[in-house]
Amino acid sequence: MSALQTSPINLDLDLAFHPANDDALTSLVDADTKRRLTHASPWQQDLTAWIESVRRDPTLTCPEIVRLSPMLSLGLQLTDDATITELNHSWRQRSESTDVLSFPALDNSLVLPTDTCVELGDIVVSVQTAQRQAKQHSHELGLELRWLVSHGLLHLLGWDHPTDQSLKTMLSYQEQLLSINGKVHHH
Known part of the structure; x- marks a missing residue:
């Protein structure tokens, strides 16, 4: 067993959270x-x-600075289809809505002291798209949001899915992540 497994570093996560601004939606969901x-x-x-x-x-993709740093920072924005479509067009040249976008900030070529707060990047989720997908998959919106945020997080940590096999591996690990603090999700 590695030192990381036997004596994990306590994590201090600085989360910049931007909540959903849809009062009509929040009145239609569970607590x-x-x-x-x-x-x-x-x-x-x-x-x-x-x-x-x-x-x-240690077998999972994760930048070494993330493994060693006691302080990490990331942003999470819950937004609407119009905003995520605009971001998707600006950053990916795709004029369409999507469920989740990730904007990694890590530069693996940088060498930082291990006591530095490491910025992972930002995750943006369209609540409207998540709501449609939750209905399509017959589960709660909260579960779909967790699924999408876990997907975005893995992208911030360097995961990608250019092949069917890499997508299958990533989705399988997302299910493991969701089981840590709640229901397992089968997409």
Whole structure:
């Protein structure tokens, strides 16, 4: 067992959370989902647990600075289809809505002191698209949001899915992450 597995570094996660601004939507969901749409604390708990899980497993893709740093920072924005379409067009030249976008900030060529707060980047999720997908998959919006945020997080940590096999591996690990603090999700 590696030193990381036997003596994990406690993680201090600085989360810049931008809640959903759709009052009509928040009135239509259960209390847990409403809390996820409007408060950082459930995301703080999930993201911290998910990052710690990835950091502890040396077989998983994760930049070394992320494994070693006690302080990480990332942004999470819950938005609408119009905003995510605009971002998708600006950054990916795709004039369409999408469910989640990730904007990694890590530069693996940088060598930083291990006591530096490491910025992972930003995750942006369209709540409207998530709501449609939740309905399509017959589960709660809160579960779909967790699924999408876990996907975005893995991208911030360097995961990608250019092949069917890499996508299958990534989706399988997302299910493991979701089981840490809640229901397992089968997409």
